[in-house]
Amino acid sequence: MDAAFDSDKRRVLSALSHGSIFLSQLLFSAGLPAALWIISDDPVVKENSKEALNFHLNIWVYSFIIGILCWLLIGWLFVIPLLIFQWVMPIxxxxxxxxxxxxxxKYLFILRFL
Structure with missing residues (x-):
């Protein structure tokens, strides 16, 4: 990409946007990559923040679908794989x-809404 951007700053901000999923599944954790996406001038940080935000949205959608499936008594089969996916992919x-x-x-198995 562009060599004019600070590599250490790029590393930290990109890792911070991906690591925000560990804060919680609330809006606050998605607010961090959204803010970095809007504020940052670095194209790699913007792309990583957008990808992290898409990951948050996908986790929320998957959790909602699995929550509905739990009412049908088949969703419990997908809870552990979702938790593993939610923890391993950001790492x-x-x-x-x-x-x-x-x-x-680029995260695997997600829909890109943004």
Missing amino acids: FAILHSFSTPDSAF
Whole structure:
């Protein structure tokens, strides 16, 4: 990408946007990548923030669907895989942000709303 942007700042802000999912599933945790997406001038940080925000939205949609399926007594089969997905994928994203700061991480198995 562009070498004019600070690599350390890019790493930290990208990792922070992906790691915000660990704060909670509330709006506050999605507010951090949304704010970074709006405020940052760095194109990689913007892309990582947008991807993290899409991940938040997908987790909310998946949780809602699984919650409805729990009423039908089949949703319990998907709770543990969703929790594993919710914890493992951001860890991969954070590691990717630190190892290759010049490219954005793309989550697998999500719909891109933004």
